Amino acid sequence: MTTADEAFAALDALLGARLNRSQSDRELHGRSEADWPLMPPDAVAYPETTAEVSQIVQICAAAGLPIIGWGAGTSLEGHAIAPRGGVTVDFSRMNRVIEIAAEDMLVTVQPGITREALNTELRATGLFFPVDPGANASIGGMASTRASGTTAVRYGTMRANVLGLEVVLADGRIIRTGTRAPKSSTGYDLTALFVGAEGTLGLITELTLKLHGQPEAIRSAVCAFDDMSGAVNAVIATIQSGIPMARIEFVDAAGAAVFNAMSGTEWPDLPHLMIEFHGSEQGVAEQTERFAEIATDFGAQGFRWAEKPEDRTALWAMRHNTYRAGMQAHPGRDPLTTDICVPISRLAEAVEETAAEIAASGIPGPMVGHVGDGNFHALLLPTSGDAAEHEKAAQLAANMAKRALRLGGTVSGEHGIGMGKLKYMDQEHGPAWGVMGEIKKALDPDGLMNPGKLLPGN
Amino acid sequence: MTTADEAFAALDALLGARLNRSQSDRELHGRSEADWPLMPPDAVAYPETTAEVSQIVQICAAAGLPIIGWGAGTSLEGHAIAPRGGVTVDFSRMNRVIEIAAEDMLVTVQPGITREALNTELRATGLFFPVDPGANASIGGMASTRASGTTAVRYGTMRANVLGLEVVLADGRIIRTGTRAPKSSTGYDLTALFVGAEGTLGLITELTLKLHGQPEAIRSAVCAFDDMSGAVNAVIATIQSGIPMARIEFVDAAGAAVFNAMSGTEWPDLPHLMIEFHGSEQGVAEQTERFAEIATDFGAQGFRWAEKPEDRTALWAMRHNTYRAGMQAHPGRDPLTTDICVPISRLAEAVEETAAEIAASGIPGPMVGHVGDGNFHALLLPTSGDAAEHEKAAQLAANMAKRALRLGGTVSGEHGIGMGKLKYMDQEHGPAWGVMGEIKKALDPDGLMNPGKLLPGN
Numbered sequence: 026m027t028t029a030d031e032a033f034a035a036l037d038a039l040l041g042a043r044l045n046r047s048q049s050d051r052e053l054h055g056r057s058e059a060d061w062p063l064m065p066p067d068a069v070a071y072p073e074t075t076a077e078v079s080q081i082v083q084i085c086a087a088a089g090l091p092i093i094g095w096g097a098g099t100s101l102e103g104h105a106i107a108p109r110g111g112v113t114v115d116f117s118r119m120n121r122v123i124e125i126a127a128e129d130m131l132v133t134v135q136p137g138i139t140r141e142a143l144n145t146e147l148r149a150t151g152l153f154f155p156v157d158p159g160a161n162a163s164i165g166g167m168a169s170t171r172a173s174g175t176t177a178v179r180y181g182t183m184r185a186n187v188l189g190l191e192v193v194l195a196d197g198r199i200i201r202t203g204t205r206a207p208k209s210s211t212g213y214d215l216t217a218l219f220v221g222a223e224g225t226l227g228l229i230t231e232l233t234l235k236l237h238g239q240p241e242a243i244r245s246a247v248c249a250f251d252d253m254s255g256a257v258n259a260v261i262a263t264i265q266s267g268i269p270m271a272r273i274e275f276v277d278a279a280g281a282a283v284f285n286a287m288s289g290t291e292w293p294d295l296p297h298l299m300i301e302f303h304g305s306e307q308g309v310a311e312q313t314e315r316f317a318e319i320a321t322d323f324g325a326q327g328f329r330w331a332e333k334p335e336d337r338t339a340l341w342a343m344r345h346n347t348y349r350a351g352m353q354a355h356p357g358r359d360p361l362t363t364d365i366c367v368p369i370s371r372l373a374e375a376v377e378e379t380a381a382e383i384a385a386s387g388i389p390g391p392m393v394g395h396v397g398d399g400n401f402h403a404l405l406l407p408t409s410g411d412a413a414e415h416e417k418a419a420q421l422a423a424n425m426a427k428r429a430l431r432l433g434g435t436v437s438g439e440h441g442i443g444m445g446k447l448k449y450m451d452q453e454h455g456p457a458w459g460v461m462g463e464i465k466k467a468l469d470p471d472g473l474m475n476p477g478k479l480l481p482g483n
Numbered sequence: 484m485t486t487a488d489e490a491f492a493a494l495d496a497l498l499g500a501r502l503n504r505s506q507s508d509r510e511l512h513g514r515s516e517a518d519w520p521l522m523p524p525d526a527v528a529y530p531e532t533t534a535e536v537s538q539i540v541q542i543c544a545a546a547g548l549p550i551i552g553w554g555a556g557t558s559l560e561g562h563a564i565a566p567r568g569g570v571t572v573d574f575s576r577m578n579r580v581i582e583i584a585a586e587d588m589l590v591t592v593q594p595g596i597t598r599e600a601l602n603t604e605l606r607a608t609g610l611f612f613p614v615d616p617g618a619n620a621s622i623g624g625m626a627s628t629r630a631s632g633t634t635a636v637r638y639g640t641m642r643a644n645v646l647g648l649e650v651v652l653a654d655g656r657i658i659r660t661g662t663r664a665p666k667s668s669t670g671y672d673l674t675a676l677f678v679g680a681e682g683t684l685g686l687i688t689e690l691t692l693k694l695h696g697q698p699e700a701i702r703s704a705v706c707a708f709d710d711m712s713g714a715v716n717a718v719i720a721t722i723q724s725g726i727p728m729a730r731i732e733f734v735d736a737a738g739a740a741v742f743n744a745m746s747g748t749e750w751p752d753l754p755h756l757m758i759e760f761h762g763s764e765q766g767v768a769e770q771t772e773r774f775a776e777i778a779t780d781f782g783a784q785g786f787r788w789a790e791k792p793e794d795r796t797a798l799w800a801m802r803h804n805t806y807r808a809g810m811q812a813h814p815g816r817d818p819l820t821t822d823i824c825v826p827i828s829r830l831a832e833a834v835e836e837t838a839a840e841i842a843a844s845g846i847p848g849p850m851v852g853h854v855g856d857g858n859f860h861a862l863l864l865p866t867s868g869d870a871a872e873h874e875k876a877a878q879l880a881a882n883m884a885k886r887a888l889r890l891g892g893t894v895s896g897e898h899g900i901g902m903g904k905l906k907y908m909d910q911e912h913g914p915a916w917g918v919m920g921e922i923k924k925a926l927d928p929d930g931l932m933n934p935g936k937l938l939p940g941n
Contacts, residue, residue, distance in 0.1 A: 126826070126828065128719070128723075128827065128828035129826045129827050129828045130722075130723070130827075131826075170668055171667075171668040171672070172668070173666060173668075177666065181643075182666050182668075184666075184672065184675070185639075185643065194918070198914055199914070200913065200914045200915040200918055201912075201913065201915060202912075202915055204824075204891060204892055204893045204911070205826040205891040205892065206824040206825050206826055206856075206857050206858075206887070206891070206892035206893045206896065207824070207826075207827065207856045207857050207858075208631060208635065208640050208642075208824060208856050208857075208858065208893075208896055208897070209629075209824060209893035209895065209896060210628055210629040210630070210631075210640075210679055210893075210895050210896065210897050210898065210899045210900075211893050211894055211895050211899070211900055211904070211907075211908065211911055211912070212679070212900060212908060212912065212916070212919050212937055212938075213676060213679065213680055213684075213919045213922060214629070214642065214672075214675045214676060214678065214679050215915055215918060215919070217642070217672045217675030217676070218671060218672060218675070218676055218922075220672065221668055221670070221671065221672050222671055226671075237725075238723065238724070238725040240725065241725070261586070264588075265586075265588070265696065266696070267696040267698065267699070267762075267763075304725075305725075305769060305773075307765070307769050308766055308769065311763060311765050311766065315763075366662075366664040366665070366666060366667060367663075367664050368584070368587045368589075368663040368664055368665075369586065369587050369588075369665065370584065370586035370587045398664075398665045398666050399664050399665050399666075400664075400665075400666065429664070433662060433663040433664070434662055434663065434664035435662045435664045435666075435667035435668075435669050436669055437667065437668050437669050438664065438666050438667060438668065439666070439668050440668065441668045441669070442668075442669055442670060446669070449669075450669065450670060453662070453669055454659075454660075454669070454670065455658065455659065456656055456657070456658045457658040457659060457660055457673055458670070460652070460658055460673060460926065461670050461671045461673070463925045463926060464671060464676075464922055464925055464926075466925065467921045467922055467924065467925035468918065468921060468922075479670055480670075
């Protein structure tokens with residue numbers, strides 16, 4: 026066992042100026058996009074290679090210092106802040122595309138690259154990486170939280186799109202999971218174990234991702250509904266009829282108002298669906314026609330089709346900026362954003378109950394959702410400094426989580442657990458949560474990898 | 484610690500006639516579909532409930548007796564035989580559909596139901612379960628070996644189609660993984676950990692599976708190619724052009740001859756592709772037309788379209804019976820079947836090298852494959868009782884495994900490891916294999932769940 030001071034000296038020797046112990050940098054890495062108290066690490070390390078990451082982990086392990094991975098800092102449940110101090114490993118200098126294997130529709134990247142930077146690099150290949158959480162998150166962070174986004178209904182979440190990993194374990198060992206073959210049945214699915222582990226089992230230092238061909242044709246649309254159940258039931262009917270939607274997003278009336286305020290659109294004061302189809306020209310034409318028929322049966326009105334690429338880009342940029350738009354439309358308020366995910370058959374019920382409860386609370390709370398996955402979000406906006414409103418917002422979020430469990434769903438479809446949803450893990454998983462703890466103990470016996478998150482005993 | 488005799492007495496008391504220690508039943512459960520020496524368990528248990536499975540496991544654990552799960556006995560790498568004796572848990576009496584949730588496109592089943600029985604039960608719902616390894620395997624076994632089959636190119640393997648599990652752990656604890664929501668990011672993906680674990684971490688006692696809508700239109704075809712690389716390159720080009728194939732199977736000239744001998748077809752002495760499209764009438768028409776154009780560019784000839792349902796059924800039944808047909812066409816020979824999976828870009832190379840080596844060996848070895856996944860099989864047929872030919876066949880299989888690794892692939896795309904491919908695990912996974920061992924040790928410290936399979940130290 027070495028002391029913390031010895032560890033920092035060793036890290037200094039290893040990284041030089043790439044070890045930062047300044048208050049400003051520590052505080053930058055002690056804050057989350059969501060409304061968490063400041064919890065800074067003792068130091069921030071900026072490795073450039075996997076070998077350096079392994080050495081950092083070994084040095085920290087010898088001194089019993091916590092090790093926290095950091096991508097873009099956009100997680101929402103306090104995943105990457107440092108409640109017990111330690112060393113935050115910031116992957117911003119490990120942000121390269123290592124190899125594009127276009128023939129195999131694969132790309133190998135370092136964890137610090139963001140999804141937008143990756144797609145920019147892929148532009149010339151005719152391929153793209155589809156997973157798109159709202160934020161321009163890092164790919165390593167997206168894998169660690171098992172992120173999804175608007176396109177998961179068609180292309181799957183990070184679970185489906187990570188083919189293999191390089192991981193530095195809690196003792197500094199470097200392992201590789203998966204191969205470049207499209208599938209395998211050779212032993213435990215370690216790739217799936219590390220995807221969604223929130224950095225509690227190791228640090229991801231390299232990822233091989235599945236790519237998809239840019240569709241020949243894309244068509245997007247927005248339409249309004251008289252009520253939420255009409256919108257949700259139109260989605261259910263579309264899924265069941267097998268029409269392959271590339272994106273299908275729900276926006277409630279409060280969300281529409283937020284979009285109008287930020288983007289100058291003139292959406293009516295009603296629930297909306299935003300939809301996109303990918304395919305051949307002929308396929309997309311058929312799908313849009315069939316969707317319009319179904320949606321009209323459920324009361325859809327005022328279809329606006331985005332035909333030009335720039336119109337589509339504007340549409341989805343608006344959707345991805347919901348969080349910022351909500352805050353701008355409601356100045357003087359703090360954001361509390363939460364997500365739940367329920368079986369499709371219970372989605373209308375879940376959305377309607379939640380909307381009614383938010384309306385009754387008097388707190389602004391626009392809702393948006395990846396409804397094709399049964400997943401929706403509320404952006405609750407209590408008045409800054411008003412403790413009673415904050416308490417009420419927290420209660421609304423808690424009721425959403427309980428509602429998800431009551432309806433056979435999960436307390437998070439894509440944001441993850443971090444520190445924010447630890448309190449629901451036992452109720453969602455029962456004794457399976459204990460099994461997660463046993464796996465953690467086997468691979469990180471000293472509990473140094475991102476402590477305080479996800480697992481029992483925290 | 485109790486003695487083995489005490490354990491059998493306790494099992495007797497628990498199960499009565501549903502504990503079978505007869506030599507015939509033990510031998511039945513000591514044999515595999517593949518050519519393995521007889522390795523019978525000491526007893527075969529036929530539980531009817533999860534509670535009984537938990538009690539069986541607790542009784543065996545107290546006596547240090549191995550516990551081996553048994554589905555339909557169709558695995559190919561000795562997964563379910565008992566090299567160290569113990570108690571085989573045969574799930575044939577736990578074969579019910581527990582619940583069809585048609586609106587959520589989910590079904591919950593017991594592990595002993597076979598894929599064909601499940602689809603028969605689903606027939607009236609308009610939904611189906613797509614994963615189809617050749618054999619009529621049990622769903623529990625398919626999950627445990629992470630099986631796939633002809634439709635994985637479109638619908639995914641068991642990895643993508645199991646949403647949640649109930650599992651009895653090595654100490655008898657009963658856990659549930661997953662929820663009924665389509666996705667979740669709440670902790671370690673235990674579902675993915677147990678899928679493919681080959682019964683070494685616990686016994687699966689219940690599965691919730693994703694279903695898919697029966698397509699409005701289906702069209703199948705067979706066509707021949709002058710050479711293997713033409714066939715394989717046609718598949719690569721089709722994938723890259725984004726045409727959604729539901730099935731795409733390669734059959735080499737030797738495989739075509741086997742089909743002709745069994746089914747009275749008159750396929751030319753050439754490599755073939757068997758293909759199927761699922762979708763709307765219009766979509767399928769477009770896809771078949773585009774595929775035919777691409778395939779013709781690569782030398783496809785003699786397209787035969789199966790328009791009627793019975794013609795399609797006959798076509799795929801023939802494909803699924805390759806194993807039996809191969810043995811019938813070559814009497815007096817033993818089957819050694821093996822599979823590998825490589826990146827799509829290396830598939831032509833892998834298939835051609837393998838075919839050349841088999842041809843040079845003089846041993847019959849028809850090849851078939853799920854080429855859309857980069858996965859193909861050889862059914863090697865050495866003469867019964869000819870030790871030199873058996874040795875040569877084993878060497879051909881070993882060379883295939885090494886070839887897969889050299890080309891960036893995996894030693895098994897869908898058959899799994901069992902005992903047959905243990906020898907390649909270190910080479911494929913390196914130190915990650917050790918991590919599998921650490922997880923095993925955490926969840927089954929006494930090594931009683933299906934010992935001798937998959938893991939290091941065996």
